[in-house]
Amino acid sequence: MEILKCKDYADMSEKAAELIVNTINGLQKPVLGLATGSTPEGLYRNLIKAYKKNAVSFVNATTFNLDEYVGLREDDPNSYKYYMREKLFDAVDISVEHTHVPNGDTGNPEEECVRYEKQIRDAGYADLQVLGLGLNGHIGFNEPGSSFDTKTHTVDLDLSTRKANARFFDSLEQVPEQAITMGISTIMHGEKIVLLVSGINKADAVKKLVHGEITEEFPASVLQQHGNVIVIGDEAALSKLG
Numbered sequence: 001m002e003i004l005k006c007k008d009y010a011d012m013s014e015k016a017a018e019l020i021v022n023t024i025n026g027l028q029k030p031v032l033g034l035a036t037g038s039t040p041e042g043l044y045r046n047l048i049k050a051y052k053k054n055a056v057s058f059v060n061a062t063t064f065n066l067d068e069y070v071g072l073r074e075d076d077p078n079s080y081k082y083y084m085r086e087k088l089f090d091a092v093d094i095s096v097e098h099t100h101v102p103n104g105d106t107g108n109p110e111e112e113c114v115r116y117e118k119q120i121r122d123a124g125y126a127d128l129q130v131l132g133l134g135l136n137g138h139i140g141f142n143e144p145g146s147s148f149d150t151k152t153h154t155v156d157l158d159l160s161t162r163k164a165n166a167r168f169f170d171s172l173e174q175v176p177e178q179a180i181t182m183g184i185s186t187i188m189h190g191e192k193i194v195l196l197v198s199g200i201n202k203a204d205a206v207k208k209l210v211h212g213e214i215t216e217e218f219p220a221s222v223l224q225q226h227g228n229v230i231v232i233g234d235e236a237a238l239s240k241l242g
């Protein structure tokens, strides 16, 4: 696992954007796996900057997002579809048919999971998968205890995850209790994985990810088994690596 130590959040976001721009420019039809949360916001701002400077075009890119809340309409400001449109898609030249986010606003989440997994598989899985890291080690919304064999599936969110994400909602009660997420095995099919971490509150989780036991109780530890992972983090998040 490669570790890239950055000065701060701005530096982390620039380095991650550089890597993604190079990947897009190096492939004819790049497939990107994308993440939400606070951490990649700076990355998306830098990708928009690069697009505006004509350093990159998304016209041949296809994207698949990791996850979506169950029960939120896509025009709900807390849905991840809305987040992606606001933070990236609407500001670059990607065609909307090439952007994929699981549909959480469906009467049949199980069917949606099967459909989404097939779409990713048919696209050949991600050339580059961006990940954030939950405090409890979740990647996507694969909470502790998720089997490493999972494909796209529905999950019950941990209370700790709902509390961490309550900052985006008016109250904890409004945070959905379920989500659809790419599974660990779907994520592990990515050719290259770029995990972004920032801030001292992630330092313990990063230490477990890099040096801890490989266990389903800490889902991100599975990345130790992937041959092409880069962790891009600021000094605070990487401060407990020794």
Ligand SMILES: O=P(O)(O)OC[C@H]1O[C@](O)(CO)[C@@H](O)[C@@H]1O
Pocket (backbone or CB within 6 Å): 035, 036, 037, 038, 039, 040, 131, 132, 133, 134, 135, 139, 140, 141, 161, 164, 165
């Ligand atoms: O970047 P943040 O906001 O710390 O979130 C970390 C992870 O938690 C989630 O927001 C889900 O709780 C993921 O989407 C993200 O990768």
